[in-house]
Amino acid sequence: MKLLAFSLFLCTFSTAAENIYLHLTTGETELFLKKVEERIVNPSPRKTITGVVRDVKNEPIIGANVIEKESAGNGTATGVDGRFTLEVEENAVIRVSFIGYVDQEINTTGRNQFDITLLEDAESLDEVVVVAYGTQKKATLTGAVAAINTKEIKQSPAANLAVTLTGRLPGLIAIQRSGEPGRDAAYLYMRGRGTMNGQDPLILVDGIERDLTSIDPNEVETISILKDASSTALFGVRGANGVILVTTKRGTSEIPDISLNAETGWQTFTRWPTSLDAYDWATLKNQAWHNDNPNPGINDKPPYSEYALERYRLNDWPEVYGNHNWIKELMNEWVPQTRYNLTLNGKGSNVGYFVNVGYLHQGGQWKIDPEPKTYDPQNYMDRYNFRANIDVALNRKKTLKALLNAAGYFESVNGPRIGSSEIIGRILTRWPSIQPGPLTPDGEVLIGSGAYQESPWAQINRSGYLKESRSSVNASFGMEYDLSEFVQGLSTKLIASFDTKSINYLTGSRSYQYWEQVIDPNQQGPDGRDYITYQRIRSDFDNTPLSVSKSATFQSFYDIQYQINYNRVFEEKHAVTGLFLYQQQSLIKASETLPFNVQGLATRLSYAYDNRYILEFNAGYNGSEQFAPKNRYGFFPSASAAWNISEESFFNPIKKTMDKLKLRASYGLVGNDKMGSTRFLYLDNVTRTGGGYSTLISNNHTIQETFFGNPNLKWETAKKLNLGLEVGLLKSLNVTIDLFNEKRNNILINKQSTPQLIGVASSTIAPFNLGRVRNRGYEIEATYTKSLTKDLFVVAKGNINYNDNKVLYMDELELDETYAYRYRQTGYSIGQQWGLKAIGFFKDQEEIDAYATYDGVKPRPGDLKFEDLNSDGIINDKDLMPVGYSDVPKYTWGLALSITYKNFDISGLLQGAFQVSGSLGGNGPWEWYDFRNYHMKAWTPERAESGEEILFPALSLAQSASELRGSTFFNQDRSFVRLKNLEIGYNLPKKWSALIHAKNVRFYTNGYNLITWDKLKFKDWDPEITSNTAYPVLKVINFGANITF
Structure with missing residues (x-):
């Protein structure tokens, strides 16, 4: 039989060795014999080189790669002492690399021994x-x-x-x-x-x-x-x-x-709300009652008798006169947090890969009842991450590459069926005097008579559970092709991505009976005291079995990008780069009828002369179906320039001192399409209701226009100006300063000046692109890097940032001249807060009678005294003034320090925010919800007379005149300084790591949100929290180990 011929034969040459494929043809038969590697020219002379690779601490680096650059596959790794031996060509260039360090290329011409120090990647x-x-x-x-x-x-x-x-x-x-x-x-x-x-x-x-x-x-x-x-x-x-x-x-x-990282630690709240004991709590409640009833009748009694107060003080009848700290009884102080990661990192001659698998567990703070359940109501999270990034060279010249990325996560977020904000609110307002605990002797839920009824213990343990199973899978496939063999500096890239995300909700619901304690003074119990019994209340609630329901959300996302890149240097001085990109993406949500689509082009062109003068032009042209057809696409250009003054010849005399001086500037136009969840605001909405026929006296069938679209709807536009200065000193200190000014136009707002006289409700009129805001500020960043000795290495980084925005136009109606301030938004920062100006406390009724009247609740002695800003004799909304700042700080800063000494390292980060303020949302600090530590220093005639510190107005069991409106008294300065991070680590000496065949072993401990200094008046909550029913911010203390093989 005739053998089929193996096709294609060619001689392929490589720089390291010429690979010749030989074939033999006999008649019609072609046999492929073998691949023979041989030199076409005389082999180059070779030599043996030796050396040692160290880090900046003079420690040998185990496992550093030493590769002959022009000979693929010829390389070695350093041993336990950091030394290597390698045979190379006489004039070879070697590349030395190790993960976490900067690669070095070294010419070996004329040298056989090398002492190499690698710098950290930073x-x-x-x-x-x-x-x-x-x-x-x-x-x-x-x-x-x-x-x-x-x-x-x-x-x-x-x-x-x-x-x-x-x-x-x-x-x-x-x-x-x-x-x-x-x-x-x-x-x-x-x-x-x-x-x-x-x-x-x-x-x-x-x-x-x-x-x-x-x-x-x-x-x-x-x-x-x-x-x-x-x-x-x-x-x-x-x-x-x-x-x-x-x-x-x-x-x-x-x-x-191969790297394994394991961490275990504990988390707690940065701030724990304080709690009063039952005696102090009941005493304050009586005090509030007396403030509300200065002249009680003969039958009017305070909430707690002297007998009851004595029982609370002595704690001698806890079965009736309880004394609870519900925060401690229902919440764990410290709970575990663990994290594990396994990574694989490698790069061969044709394939590079990074693989990571991770697991994170965060424990929950609730104390769970040991009662057997078929579910767990604890609030916790388990997250599993994976990622694989693979790069493959598809041809011998490595000009064609495939990029494969696959990543995702699975999260299980668990908790009680009732939300944490609701539960925390109930815990904070649960009376400590409720008797005797969360359950009756028979295990039924006990509700304190007359108390804030719902039981937080039952909400945690008897309401059921909510489990969210979140998953996301992301996949990208790309191709890069270096076209330099055709056009020098030209390359192209294609990326196609597909992402999915889903959330499955599993809700278990159950209800429970409400019971209360009843004291019968006509009977005696076994202890000789009043007989205690329990009775059921709220018959509409019963103990029910767990019922389970399911729901889900799903979305998919498609993205395709194609780009052409150009990067070339002409005559060693003229650097030209260019980019052209096409992108299209589509987001499909199961809850939406139509996908969210974005399509656009982008381009960049830059020119640099001798690294001294740089010009750059960037532009985007894209759009979305969210906008009206005539405004669907927009063009967003920018221009920028930079001057590296330190590269000028006249700068050389001072370059040893100032090694860098650079000026840069940019100006351009960009857009914002984030306008809320309502889609297609440019379209009218017509609805149909009912059926049949309408008559003169009955309206059975209607068709109505419920929304008038805005046919001119478009995006927001931002005109941005930026000026930058970069300075380097003594090759160790670098300072960057940026000044910015932005004017945001076409902000989508609801018109306020349209009168109701047009005959339709304002809710049916579409918003318009009318708003304008100015935002400006500066940023300063400084980095100091210095090797003080061969064993001591220091890196310090600091930054300070300032931003100030101002609403220029909101179509806001000007208030009449009787208002102290005639605008509430225009001319002020976004989120500016408003309130009355507190100027002290009323000391007696005579002072109240002589002062302006309050619109609403009449003030009492000890209530806040507000300034009558418009002098009309009435305290109301017309006297409101700007109070404090918004809840986004104007000043932020950070200071990071890292010190490495031999095998030890320590690093920390201080973070701060200033000119930020706010009043507590949720239940606020109001005493008619609950009493806390700061209420112990509330106004009383005796405290005012003695000159003691007063932290709160006179207490009340109802909303007082002090609390009807926000004020300068309750608006808190939320400025703070926080020890955000602190880490201490130790790297085992290389000779010890080598005992387990590891390249590096490191042990460390670190912390997060460790200490906070602030100016809060009410210190029960973290300064970043804006509601006292929000789940508190966490502090974490952690221990970990990292082993790299």
Whole structure:
């Protein structure tokens, strides 16, 4: 038989060795014999080189890769003493690398021995930064960009990646309003507030719009924030609020690394609300009653008799006169938090890979009743993360690469069926005097007679459960093709992504009977005291079995990007780069009839002359079906420039002292399409009700226009100006200063000046693009890096940020001249708070009678005295004034310090916020809900007479005149300084690590939200919390170990 011929034969040459494929043809038969590797030319002379690789602490680095650059596969790794031996060509270049350090390339010509020191990766962060759809050298960067690396991120044991950014990135404000496991997302603001509508920055993970909160910190390589128009214009209609770019790790280690990280710790609240004992609580309640009843009748009695007060004081009849600290009885002080990660990092000649698998557990604070249940009501979170990033070279020249990314997470968030805010509110307002505990002797739920009825113990243990199973799978496939063999500097890239996200809700519901205690003075119990019995109340509630219901949400997201890149240097001085990108994405939600679609183009063109003068143009052209057809697409350009003065020849005489001086400026236009959850506001809405026929006396069938669309609907536009200065001193101190000014136009608002006379309700009229806001400020960042001795290495980073916004136009109706302030929004910051000006306390009735009258509840002695700002003799809304600031700080700052001494390291982060204020929401500090420690210093005639400190107005069992409106008294200064992070670590000496064949072993302990200093008047709550029923912010103390093989 004739053998089929194996096709294609060619001679393929490589620089290291020429691979010749030989074939033999006999008649019609072609046989493939074998692959023979031989030199076409005489072999180059070779030599043996030796050396040692160390870190900046002079410690040998075990497992560092030493590779001959031009000979794929010829390499070795350093041993336990950091030494290596390698045979190379006479003039070879070797590349030395190790994960976490900067690669070095060394020419071996004329040398055989080498002493090599690798610098930590933090040293190279300033060299290249991630920007929109690529990277740029920081020396030629014209925009306002800040970045941090994985080492800084991992110093925080916080469960949420977003809050690890607090205080580290100039220009980014991260505020945590809740610490509840699985529901602790941070509020992110880029350079403060610029609009009254959606303010979230755009978040991209590896170039794809994705969620930030559930990413495992061990997966992250760098996080960059883009702040000005130059850096965000490519995102067009979605760039006005800034952009956060998360870049995950990829394979870098030419000898595979396996790393295991294990952490275990405990979490608690940063602040625990105080609780009074029953005697003090009852005494205050009587005091409040006497304030409300200054002249009681003969039959009027205070809530607690002298006999009852004595029982509470002595605690000698707890079965009737209870004494409870419900916070301690229903909540655990410390609960566990654990995290485990296993990572694999490697890079061969054709394949690079990074794989991470992670697990996180956050315990819950509720104390769970040991009663056997078929469910667990504890509030906790379990999260499983996975990520695999794989890069594959598809041809011998490695000009064609495939990029494969797969990632996802599964979260199980569990808790009682009743929400945590409701439960915390009940705990705080549960009377400590309720007898004797949460249950009757027969195990029924006990409700204190006349108390704030619902039992928080029962809400936790007897109401059922809610379990959220959240999952997300993200997949991206990309191709990169370097076309330099055709056009030098040209490359192209295609990425297609598909993401899914789902939440399954499993709700178990049950109800329970309400019982109360009854004291019968006509009978005696076994102890000789009044007989105690229990009776059921609220017959509409019964003990029911658990019933289970299910619901779910699902969404999918598609994104495709195609880009062409150009990067070339002409005559060693003229650097030209260019980018053209097409993008289309679609978000499909099961709850929505139509998908959310975005389509657009982006381009970047930059020119740098001799690294001294840089010009850059960026633009985005994109749109969305959310807008009216004629306004569906928009063009968002920006221009920027930079001058590296330190590269000028005239700068050389001072370059030893000032090694860097750079000026940059940018101006451009970007947009914002975040306008709320209502879609297609440009369309009218017509509804039909009823059926049949309508007559003169009956209206059975109607068709009505319930919403008038806005045919001119469009996006918000932000005109951004940024001026930057970068200074480097003594090759150790770098300072960056940015000044910014933004004018936001076309903000979507509801018209206030449209009169009702047009015959339709204002709710049926679409909002209009009329609002205007100005936002301006500055950012200063300083970084000091110094090796003080061969064993002592110091890195200090600090930043301070200021933002100030002002509403220029809101279509706000001007109030009449009888108002002290005629506008409530126009001319003030977004979120400006308003209240009455408190000028003291009324000392007696005579002073009250001589003063202005109060609109509402009449004041009593000890109530707050408010200034009559408009002098009309009435205290009402016309006397309101701006009070404090908004709940987003104007000043934020961070100071990070890292010290490495031999094998020890210590790092910490201080974070602060100033010019931020607010009054407590939820139940507030009002005493008619509950009594707390600060009520012990409430106004009384005796305390006022003696000059004692007074922390609160006269107590009341109802809403008093002091509390009808917000005021300067209850508006608290929420400025604070926080020890955000502290970490202490120890790296085992390399010779000890080698005993278990490990490259590195590190033990560490770290903490999060450890100490907070603030100026709060009522210190029961964290300064970032705006409601006293919110789940408190968490403090974490953690211990961990990392082993790398």
